Amino acid sequence: RNRMLTRIYGCAFPRKKQLDEYLHLLEEIKKRDHRRIGKELDLFSVNEEIGPGLILWHPKGSVIRRIMEDFWREEHTRAGYDLVFSPHIAKIDLWQVSGHLDFYRQSMFSSIGVEGQDYQLKPMNCPFHIQIYKSRMRSYRDLPVRYAELGTVYRYEPSGTLHGLMRVRGFTQDDAHLFLRPDQLDEEIFSLLDFTLFVLRRFGFDRYEIYLSTRPEKFAGTPENWEKAEEALRRALDRKGLPYEVDPGEGVFYGPKIDIKIKDVLGRAWQCSTIQVDFNNPAMFDVRFIGDDGAEHPAIMIHRALMGSLERFFGVLVEHYGGAFPVWLAPVQADVLSVADRHIEYAREVVAALRAAGFRAEGDFRNEKLGYKIRESQLKKVPYALVIGDREVAGRQVSPRRRGGEQFPPMSLEEFFEALRKETKNQER
Ligand SMILES: [Zn+2]
CATH class of the missing domain: 3.30.930.10 (Bira Bifunctional Protein; Domain 2)
Known part of the structure; x- marks a missing residue:
């Protein structure tokens, strides 16, 4: 008669903390x-x-x-x-x-x-x-x-x-x-x-x-x-x-x-x-x-x-x-998010301006809640989300939000380009 053998693997840790670290690593x-x-x-x-x-x-x-x-x-x-x-x-x-x-x-x-x-x-x-x-x-x-x-x-x-x-x-x-x-x-x-x-x-x-x-x-x-x-x-x-x-x-x-x-x-x-x-x-x-x-x-x-x-x-x-690439490597560097339909026209302009300046940008003009669009942009690990609402349209500005949550005050497109260029350069050197 064949006896069944089962192999059991185990790891032992002398301290609870080490076990936690190990589980976290896995x-x-x-x-x-x-x-x-x-x-x-x-x-x-x-x-x-x-x-x-x-x-x-x-x-x-x-x-x-x-x-x-x-x-x-x-x-x-x-x-x-x-x-x-x-x-x-x-x-x-x-x-x-x-x-x-x-x-x-x-x-x-x-x-x-x-x-x-x-x-x-x-x-x-x-x-x-x-x-x-x-x-x-x-x-x-x-x-x-x-x-x-x-x-x-x-x-x-x-x-x-x-x-x-x-x-x-x-x-x-x-x-x-x-x-x-x-x-x-x-x-x-x-x-x-x-x-x-x-x-x-x-x-x-x-x-x-x-x-x-x-x-x-x-x-x-x-x-x-x-x-x-x-x-x-x-x-x-x-x-x-x-x-x-x-x-x-x-x-x-x-x-x-x-x-x-x-x-x-x-x-x-x-x-x-x-x-x-x-x-x-x-x-x-x-x-x-x-x-x-x-x-x-x-x-x-x-x-x-x-x-x-x-x-x-x-x-x-x-x-x-972990998929969150630095700006110089990120496939999309900025997502442009319209808040409502009346913001789409300017949001399109922003995407076009970013691309013309050599940046990789995409627009999300869907009829969805802003929070939803921001969450999706985060999941795609895009370094910046640019929210375009009434204030941005009126001032011809953008309000960048960094992946991770940091919110910047509204700024002109030129100022945002400059910030992106600086960040790309720092990461390259
Ligand atoms: Zn060879």
């Missing part, structure tokens, strides 16, 4: 779940008819993504990167040379046969950037060459492991590949650390966990090069004075890496940024430059992503802010 985690907020705020969805792990970005989520992308492009151009684009599939041979077929096959989709040739949906952008680099001979004076791409990649993840935006099958990396002379490696990693933290801070993350991941059991390249690469990463972290932990054996098959996990408002750590040094791909793909001695030398590559995956980073942003 409640917060549930409230901030990006899948729940994504639905409530109409940001994104996953559709079984399209397939699991494939994200549909709805208009409001797309506004935030566009802001993330615009910011990223602008800052990368400023930091000396060239922006490139590459296709989503390529001949499978490319992935043989790169080592992905040997080391990464379990994370790749099956190949696609085209006219007797096998093609592969790309799991990474690296080989494409390498081919752009190799499209002509490079001199030591041309280096570093930095190619950046918001590159969409596809990786096979078992359906049981998929989770909202956090674990998906198709995602866009804020990827870049740097081609360097050996003497440029230290300085480049050092400034990359600065650049990474600058980007993370802009989005509101200033607490991190940093890891140095070393050589795994299955690796490509020589132990000497691995040693060199690990040392370079270590020196940069030490010089920057950043505390880190060593994660033995967790490097990528082609090289060691620095991983930065950002901590959200609940103290949870999320893997986002990665900086990887690679001597292997340059050797496999013959990535070279002409030195000042006139001879050819192998270049060193850095692979790096700062946000990591836009999907995942967006998911973390949603949970970090």
Whole structure:
């Protein structure tokens, strides 16, 4: 006879206060779940008819993504990167040379046969950037060459492991590949650390966990090069004075890496940024430059992503802010609410003026009670609600009410624009 076994889980807390804190945390985690907020705020969805792990970005989520992308492009151009684009599939041979077929096959989709040739949906952008680099001979004076791409990649993840935006099958990396002379490696990693933290801070993350991941059991390249690469990463972290932990054996098959996990408002750590040094791909793909001695030398590559995956980073942003995005990221920055029908004409003018000034505004002119409209605007977590009644129409003013309840005295539209601009700027710096 089979005896039934039931597993019972339990947590014990020495103090009542700790138990309360724990229960509060669980409640917060549930409230901030990006899948729940994504639905409530109409940001994104996953559709079984399209397939699991494939994200549909709805208009409001797309506004935030566009802001993330615009910011990223602008800052990368400023930091000396060239922006490139590459296709989503390529001949499978490319992935043989790169080592992905040997080391990464379990994370790749099956190949696609085209006219007797096998093609592969790309799991990474690296080989494409390498081919752009190799499209002509490079001199030591041309280096570093930095190619950046918001590159969409596809990786096979078992359906049981998929989770909202956090674990998906198709995602866009804020990827870049740097081609360097050996003497440029230290300085480049050092400034990359600065650049990474600058980007993370802009989005509101200033607490991190940093890891140095070393050589795994299955690796490509020589132990000497691995040693060199690990040392370079270590020196940069030490010089920057950043505390880190060593994660033995967790490097990528082609090289060691620095991983930065950002901590959200609940103290949870999320893997986002990665900086990887690679001597292997340059050797496999013959990535070279002409030195000042006139001879050819192998270049060193850095692979790096700062946000990591836009999907995942967006998911973390949603949970970090609980959907209440700061003004510069909010899909709608101001809701314009008419009190009665006679206020609609001026309320429309206000929406148009806000939009003309470059702000994201929507109007709610429905025949509903003002309290109801304010509550809805709050639920949508719009930073400002502008109530338009008799007083506002007469004075050609607006009365802003901040998300959360703070009420401002009536002011001119120009004054409100100025306040919004100031707030956006403060959050950006
Ligand atoms: Zn890469």
